[in-house]
Amino acid sequence: MATVRTRFAPSPTGFLHLGGARTALFNWAFARRHAGVLVLRIEDTDRERSTPEAERAVIEGLEWLGIPWDEGPVRQSERGERYRTAVAELLRKGRAYRCTCTRDELEERRARTIAEGRKWTYDGRCRDAGHGPDCGPHTVRLRVDPDVRLVWDDLVFGPSGQAGSEIGDLIIQRSDGHPLYHLAGVVDDVEMRITHVIRGADHHSNTPFHLALYRALDAEPPAFAHVPLIVGSDGKKLSKRRDPVSVQHYRDEGYLAEALRNWLVRIGWSHGDQEIFSREEIAQLFDLAAVNRSPARAETGKLEWLNQHYIKELPAPALLAELQPFLAAEAGGPVEPDEALARLVDLLRERSKTLREMARLARFLVVPDEALVFDEKAVRKHWKREIDPALADLHASLDALESWNEGDLEKTFEQVCARHQGLALGRLAQPVRVAVTGGAVSPGIYETLAVLGKPRTLARVGRALERIRVA
RNA sequence: GCUCCCAUCGUCUAGCGGUCUAGGACGUGGCCCUCUCAAGGCCAAGACACGGGUUCGAGUCCCGUUGGGAGCGCCA
Numbered sequence: 001m002a003t004v005r006t007r008f009a010p011s012p013t014g015f016l017h018l019g020g021a022r023t024a025l026f027n028w029a030f031a032r033r034h035a036g037v038l039v040l041r042i043e044d045t046d047r048e049r050s051t052p053e054a055e056r057a058v059i060e061g062l063e064w065l066g067i068p069w070d071e072g073p074v075r076q077s078e079r080g081e082r083y084r085t086a087v088a089e090l091l092r093k094g095r096a097y098r099c100t101c102t103r104d105e106l107e108e109r110r111a112r113t114i115a116e117g118r119k120w121t122y123d124g125r126c127r128d129a130g131h132g133p134d135c136g137p138h139t140v141r142l143r144v145d146p147d148v149r150l151v152w153d154d155l156v157f158g159p160s161g162q163a164g165s166e167i168g169d170l171i172i173q174r175s176d177g178h179p180l181y182h183l184a185g186v187v188d189d190v191e192m193r194i195t196h197v198i199r200g201a202d203h204h205s206n207t208p209f210h211l212a213l214y215r216a217l218d219a220e221p222p223a224f225a226h227v228p229l230i231v232g233s234d235g236k237k238l239s240k241r242r243d244p245v246s247v248q249h250y251r252d253e254g255y256l257a258e259a260l261r262n263w264l265v266r267i268g269w270s271h272g273d274q275e276i277f278s279r280e281e282i283a284q285l286f287d288l289a290a291v292n293r294s295p296a297r298a299e300t301g302k303l304e305w306l307n308q309h310y311i312k313e314l315p316a317p318a319l320l321a322e323l324q325p326f327l328a329a330e331a332g333g334p335v336e337p338d339e340a341l342a343r344l345v346d347l348l349r350e351r352s353k354t355l356r357e358m359a360r361l362a363r364f365l366v367v368p369d370e371a372l373v374f375d376e377k378a379v380r381k382h383w384k385r386e387i388d389p390a391l392a393d394l395h396a397s398l399d400a401l402e403s404w405n406e407g408d409l410e411k412t413f414e415q416v417c418a419r420h421q422g423l424a425l426g427r428l429a430q431p432v433r434v435a436v437t438g439g440a441v442s443p444g445i446y447e448t449l450a451v452l453g454k455p456r457t458l459a460r461v462g463r464a465l466e467r468i469r470v471a
Numbered sequence: 472g473c474u475c476c477c478a479u480c481g482u483c484u485a486g487c488g489g490u491c492u493a494g495g496a497c498g499u500g501g502c503c504c505u506c507u508c509a510a511g512g513c514c515a516a517g518a519c520a521c522g523g524g525u526u527c528g529a530g531u532c533c534c535g536u537u538g539g540g541a542g543c544g545c546c547a
Contacts, residue, residue, distance in 0.1 A: 011547045043547060103545065110543090119473035120543060139545050157476070166474065167543090174545040181547045205475055205542040228477080228540085235539065263483090266496090270484055273495040292477095292484080295540055299482045302497045312510085350510040361508090378507095413506085429506035441508040 004036025005195045008062075008069065009185065011043040012054035015246035016061025018298060019200055019230045019238060022264040026227055027198045028067045029265070029286035039192055040072035045184055050077065061247040065257050066279055074192070076184050083179035086187045086217065087140050087172060095216040096172060098131035098138040121168025140173035142209075142216060150208035155196075155225035155288045162208040170209055182206065186213040194222050198288070201226040201295075225288045228268050231295045238298065250303075254326055254354030256314070259307035266302075268292045276309065304353045311358070312349045316342055319349075326359035331366040341365060344451045347443035364437040365451060369459050378440040382430040383468050390420040390428055391468070395461050404454045406446040413445070435464035 008024040010016070016024075031038040040062070044050035059073065090096035099122075106122075113120045122141065131138060144164040151161025172183040179187075189197060204226045214221040232243040244250070250260050258279070265282050266275065269291050277285070311319065320337050323345065327335045335341070344365050345358070352358035364372060394416045401408055417423040429445040436457055442448045449457050 009547095013547090046547060099545095106545085114472060114543085117472050160475080162475070171545055176545080178545085180545075185547090200541095201476075202541055208475095226476095231540075233482085237540075266483065268483090273485065275483090275496050294477045296484090297482065299497085301481095302483060305497055308510090348509095351508060382507095424506085426506045433507060439507090443508085445506055 002193075002195060004031055004034040005039065005193055006031045006036060006198055007039040007041050007189065007192060007194050008067075009041040009043050009188075009199075010058050011046065012050050012058050014051075014054040014057050015248050016058050016065075017238075018245050018247065018264070020058075021061065021065060021067075021247050021260075022230065022267060023198065023200055023227060024062060024067050025065070025261060025264055025282070026269070026286065026288075026291075028069070029282050030196060030198060030225075030288060031070075032283035033286050036195075037070040038068075039074065039194070040069035041188060041192070042073050042075045042077075043181065043185070044075055044077045045178060045181060057248070064251060065247060065261055067261075071192075074188070076188065079184070079188070080178070082191070083173075083184050083187055084177065087179065087183065090142070090172070090216055091140065093216075094143070096140050096142050097127060097129075097169075098133075098135055099126040099141045099169075099171070100129075100131055100135055100138045101125055102137075119166075121166070122170065124169060127169060137175045139171045139175050141169040142172050142212060144169050144209075144212045148212070148215070150211040152207065152211060152221065152224055154204070154207075155198075155223055156228075156291045157201075157204065157226055157293055160204065160207065161211075162205075164208075164212065167209050167212070172213070182209055182213065186210050186217065186219075189222060190214070190217055190219040196223045196225060198225045198227065201228050225291070228292055229295045230267055230298050233297055233299055235295075235297060243298070254356035254358070255303065255307050256310045256322065256355070258310045259303060262306050262310075263303040267296045267298065276306075308353045311352055311355070316346060319345060323355050323359060323362075326355045327362060327366060330359045330363045335366045340451045340453065343447075344443070347447050347451070351441075351443070361442070364442070369456060369463070372438040372460070374434070375439040378430075378434045378438075382434050382440070383464060384431075385468065387427065387431050388465070388468055390416055390423055391431055391461065391465055393419060394428065394432070395458065395465060398449075398454070398461070399458055401454070404450065406450050409446040409449050431464065432461060436460045 006027040008020075008027045010020050010024075028038050030036070042055055042058075044055065055073070062069070087096065091098070109123060110120045126141070127143065144167060146163065146165035148164040149161060150164060150167070151159065154160045170182070171180055173179050207224055207226075211221055230238060232238050234242070238245050247260065251257070261279065261282070262277050265277055265286070269286070271277070271285050271287070271290065314322070320342060324335070341362070344362055348358045348361050352361060394413070397412050397416055401412060413425060413428060417425055417428055430440060433442055433445055433448065434440060436448060436452055
């Protein structure tokens with residue numbers, strides 16, 4: 001059996017699209033599973049949109065997601081000669097012909113046909129006109145036998161196909177001499193010896209045309225697998241306007257690549273009841289036969305859960321590294337990781353769905369006392385006049401403490417509470433929490449103070465005391 | 472409009488004629504834990520779109536309706 005060869009063929013749009021990322025992931029997983037090869041091909045025949053930066057963005061997305069390819073990137077923009085040769089060959093064999101119908105004429109005839117309630121296919125006006133090379137501006141059309149059955153057994157959708165008459169003679173080369181996507185794609189797939197074309201279901205109805213192309217090129221078609229589209233939360237096609245569609249967006253929001261990859265692989269595919277898939281498991285278990293046929297909504301609920309799962313599992317050094325840019329954004333500059341930060345990050349794992357959220361919760365530690373931002377609602381609720389004596393007592397007791405650890409801090413809090421008519425711990429802990437973190441949410445109060453250290457704790461509690469007294 | 476495709480809890484899905492009073496996960500609600508928020512534990516609510524067939528028997532097969540998606544470009 002020949003080596004499995006798959007390909008991912010994005011057009012460089014300036015970002016890696018969610019749907020594209022999943023298609024790439026499936027191609028990668030299928031190739032790995034079958035000890036095959038993944039080829040990356042950049043479909044940049046559309047000159048306007050295709051820039052080196054746009055290509056770079058797509059590649060960065062793939063790298064970040066952990067989807068490596070084995071060959072390429074191959075750029076279609078550098079292969080124009082091959083497409084022209086292929087078209088010339090088709091022309092020579094009479095399998096394609098020159099068409100001099102203009103856009104306007106075509107548009108007019110198409111509109112009329114649709115108005116009559118019929119499906120438009122090229123009416124074949126130039127089919128037997130025998131236009132030569134000197135016929136003036138012209139496109140080239142593939143001659144499709146109306147009676148051929150263009151059928152295949154889709155690895156996801158099962159038996160599929162249409163008759164040649166349903167697709168008509170489609171254009172394969174523009175009047176400016178450039179190939180159309182379909183021609184370029186098939187020529188490349190043939191030359192790259194692609195064995196399995198795994199792509200979005202939006203190409204399902206283009207496949208008969210591609211089959212006709214393989215025939216005309218005397219090439220054996222590959223196996224096709226069309227994966228259902230990812231739709232927005234409104235059930236409609238993902239829209240750049242309404243939905244976050246780029247992989248980069250999720251990265252910037254603080255999602256881990258593992259989480260996004262795991263989320264994507266489970267959209268439209270499943271393996272029993274398993275929810276968590278490592279990269280290795282994906283490569284080992286992915287199976288096209290288990291891919292669904294219906295479009296799926298991209299709801300981020302499970303992504304958040306997955307992200308927290310992976311945040312909890314990530315070893316501290318790696319997590320600190322991932323967190324770095326988010327921390328820098330909170331602190332307004334680079335943050336030197338130290339023991340206290342490492343300890344805090346461990347405490348924050350269980351309360352952070354994203355790295356962004358984690359950085360926000362860690363802000364109190366990486367920012368100077370005067371840069372603390374106070375949640376006014378929490379201040380009003382917890383910094384009441386009545387707490388002054390107990391808080392002052394705590395401040396003095398903490399000041400007198402010579403060892404600064406969670407156990408002694410706990411003892412100190414308990415003693416202070418006992419001295420003030422059995423004050424509930426929460427009544428003392430909350431004002432302190434607000435004083436040292438600025439808000440009402442943080443890890444346990446002893447852990448928090450232990451991490452902050454004695455001088456900064458005393459300073460912050462002292463400031464709180466001042467403010468309570470002037471209020 | 473025409474062609475093709477799809478249809479199980481809010482969402483992702485398991486189910487490949489009887490084992491389904493339909494399973495799991497996320498989310499939601501409740502309880503426990505508790506110095507806040509989480510995390511964790513326990514419990515609960517929640518779906519076979521509808522209508523016809525086929526069959527001893529249908530979530531599972533067929534047809535139709537409805538709903539959704541894709542394609543119908545000298546875009547990719």
